[in-house]
Amino acid sequence: MSIKDTLKQDNIRTRIAFVIGLVFGVGLMAGEQGFLGDIWRYYSEDIIYLAKQHVILVLVSSGLAILVGVPAGIWLSRDWMARYSETALQIFNIGTTIPTLAILALSITLLGIGFTPAVFGLWVATLLPIVRNVYQGLREVPAYLKEAATGMGMTPRHILLSVELPNALYVIFAGVRTAVAVNVGTVPLAFLIGGGGLGELIFTGIDLNDPQMLLAGAIPVALLSMLADFLLAKAQYWLIPRGVNPLR
Amino acid sequence: MITLDKLSKVFETPGGGTVIAADQVSMEVPEGEICVLLGPSGCGKTTTLKMINGLIPKTNGKIHVAGRDTDELNPVELRRSIGYVIQQIGLFPNMTIQDNICVVPDLLGWDKNKSRKRAAELLELVNLDPGIFLNRYPKELSGGQQQRVGVIRALAADPPVLLMDEPFGAIDPINRAVIQDEFLKMQKEIRKTIAFVSHDIDEAIKMADKIAIFRDGKLEQYSSPDDLLARPANDFIASFLGSDRTLKRLSLLSVSDVMLGDQIRVTAQDDVSRARDMMREAGHKNIVMVGPQGRARGFVHLNDIADVQGRVEEHYQALPTVVNVHDDLRTAVSRMFRHDTTWLACVDDDGFFKGFITQRAISHALGATYRDAATVAAK
Numbered sequence: 001m002s003i004k005d006t007l008k009q010d011n012i013r014t015r016i017a018f019v020i021g022l023v024f025g026v027g028l029m030a031g032e033q034g035f036l037g038d039i040w041r042y043y044s045e046d047i048i049y050l051a052k053q054h055v056i057l058v059l060v061s062s063g064l065a066i067l068v069g070v071p072a073g074i075w076l077s078r079d080w081m082a083r084y085s086e087t088a089l090q091i092f093n094i095g096t097t098i099p100t101l102a103i104l105a106l107s108i109t110l111l112g113i114g115f116t117p118a119v120f121g122l123w124v125a126t127l128l129p130i131v132r133n134v135y136q137g138l139r140e141v142p143a144y145l146k147e148a149a150t151g152m153g154m155t156p157r158h159i160l161l162s163v164e165l166p167n168a169l170y171v172i173f174a175g176v177r178t179a180v181a182v183n184v185g186t187v188p189l190a191f192l193i194g195g196g197g198l199g200e201l202i203f204t205g206i207d208l209n210d211p212q213m214l215l216a217g218a219i220p221v222a223l224l225s226m227l228a229d230f231l232l233a234k235a236q237y238w239l240i241p242r243g244v245n246p247l248r
Numbered sequence: 249m250i251t252l253d254k255l256s257k258v259f260e261t262p263g264g265g266t267v268i269a270a271d272q273v274s275m276e277v278p279e280g281e282i283c284v285l286l287g288p289s290g291c292g293k294t295t296t297l298k299m300i301n302g303l304i305p306k307t308n309g310k311i312h313v314a315g316r317d318t319d320e321l322n323p324v325e326l327r328r329s330i331g332y333v334i335q336q337i338g339l340f341p342n343m344t345i346q347d348n349i350c351v352v353p354d355l356l357g358w359d360k361n362k363s364r365k366r367a368a369e370l371l372e373l374v375n376l377d378p379g380i381f382l383n384r385y386p387k388e389l390s391g392g393q394q395q396r397v398g399v400i401r402a403l404a405a406d407p408p409v410l411l412m413d414e415p416f417g418a419i420d421p422i423n424r425a426v427i428q429d430e431f432l433k434m435q436k437e438i439r440k441t442i443a444f445v446s447h448d449i450d451e452a453i454k455m456a457d458k459i460a461i462f463r464d465g466k467l468e469q470y471s472s473p474d475d476l477l478a479r480p481a482n483d484f485i486a487s488f489l490g491s492d493r494t495l496k497r498l499s500l501l502s503v504s505d506v507m508l509g510d511q512i513r514v515t516a517q518d519d520v521s522r523a524r525d526m527m528r529e530a531g532h533k534n535i536v537m538v539g540p541q542g543r544a545r546g547f548v549h550l551n552d553i554a555d556v557q558g559r560v561e562e563h564y565q566a567l568p569t570v571v572n573v574h575d576d577l578r579t580a581v582s583r584m585f586r587h588d589t590t591w592l593a594c595v596d597d598d599g600f601f602k603g604f605i606t607q608r609a610i611s612h613a614l615g616a617t618y619r620d621a622a623t624v625a626a627k
Contacts, residue, residue: 162343
């Protein structure tokens with residue numbers, strides 16, 4: 001897929017998010033005294049407390065995934081790794097075919113229940129898009145740019161830092177965005193292994209057949225994921241140098 | 249300045265065989281000259297070039313750049329001391345033009361103010377306004393502008409030696425000619441020692457002080473463009489240069505080289521009898537009429553005034569065309585053919601009459617090289 005297509009998609013995505021946000025906003029205002037107002041009255045404390053847990057889960061697990069995924073992607077993209085990198089990525093790929101719920105369940109056997117296994121499970125689910133995009137982005141930097149850099153007397157470290165990474169940054173960022181979107185949507189499952197988060201309201205709501213409680217969890221999750229995507233889109237726009245940023 | 253001594257490169261193919269990309273290449277590029285490495289694709293010219301800055305490790309032989317054996321230098325430092333231009337230009341899209349130009353100065357740890365000032369000077373050298381271009385990104389420049397920046401980037405740290413790998417290959421023919429001319433003008437001042445890879449014979453003739461022709465990794469002939477065109481060493485070179493190679497020599501000579509200068513002339517007020525006498529004396533069939541300042545105005549043909557009276561202004565014809573003394577002979581011949589004439593009046597930049605040029609004189613000049621060779625051979 002070319003960058004232009006991604007761009008178009010991003011545009012569409014932003015618009016859809018905006019429209020959905022609008023609908024929610026109007027709904028909230030209209031329901032101030034009614035259904036939604038009741039949800040807020042009954043569950044505001046829970047929502048704030050659990051949303052905090054939720055955000056911490058997102059930040060810790062995706063932060064760790066970026067910390068591990070970026071170096072791993074760089075490492076796999078080096079020429080001397082070329083023989084093994086595809087195999088390694090296939091293993092990562094197989095990793096993602098396992099449902100996140102199964103990974104969460106499996107991590108209980110290793111780490112017990114609570115915050116740590118939840119972070120671990122989310123980390124595994126988030127890692128692949130990051131590694132894959134870092135690898136892809138770096139491999140797609142044209143060979144002649146690296147040749148020009150080498151020919152001008154740059155060291156491999158220089159080439160990585162001032163030529164390869166900046167030119168791969170857009171693709172890398174796209175990977176991070178995808179990963180975080182997956183992450184925010186998966187966090188509710190963490191409740192099932194005692195990790196907390198807004199999943200508590202959703203699953204309890206389902207079990208008690210209480211739509212108000214369910215929505216008290218679901219609406220903030222939806223808003224959070226839109227907020228995360230919005231913030232990352234802004235970061236993508238401003239952090240990537242103009243010369244390699246198709247958005248600017 | 250650049251000396252290659254029995255330089256060889258042997259590639260191993262996956263099948264276990266070997267390919268000899270460069271075979272005992274020995275040559276020397278003197279200081280301040282442009283040497284064009286020319287040949288069909290796969291002839292080893294690019295391999296040879298890239299061995300000079302170590303992008304391709306050599307198998308055998310010695311390379312000296314600026315008097316130093318490259319084996320004894322750290323490859324990274326060696327490359328920083330050699331300007332490098334590639335066909336794809338290779339400007340870094342993430343950096344501004346300013347930062348692109350300053351890549352090598354920054355690597356060398358130059359003072360930022362100094363290198364930024366130099367970037368502006370270099371931009372002016374290729375007629376790009378620093379105020380506009382310094383802070384632009386490569387994608388905001390046209391192909392021709394990018395290529396100019398690619399060249400001045402290689403000059404940023406003022407290296408004595410430049411390696412250029414088909415630097416003007418990706419530009420349209422019109423822009424290419426303009427950039428080539430700009431570059432030659434620049435080279436007159438900066439006098440770099442340049443190894444230049446090309447597969448375009450016309451480009452080679454235009455740019456080169458010396459041409460090295462490669463085939464299958466071997467250096468087949470190494471001589472000046474005129475010598476190469478006049479005396480190709482073997483059939484391969486002759487056919488590579490083309491059957492019109494003598495015509496190509498036309499672009500190596502300028503009008504002033506073969507012009508018959510300081511010639512007889514008449515003015516409008518002169519009597520035709522005077523014109524007649526002058527022509528008969530000089531053995532010419534035509535004479536140019538100049539204005540009061542000496543600008544070429546027209547001409548008189550001997551037959552037209554054979555038996556008439558009066559002044560020149562009553563009998564002259566307009567000049568069909570003139571040629572500038574700085575033009576090359578290719579232009580002159582082209583004008584002659586266009587206007588079906590055997591001679592042209594030559595003028596300088598201000599239109600002053602300087603002399604004339606004839607087809608006979610041109611073919612004589614082209615033939616001189618061959619006659620010299622014949623006399624040498626006869627002795």
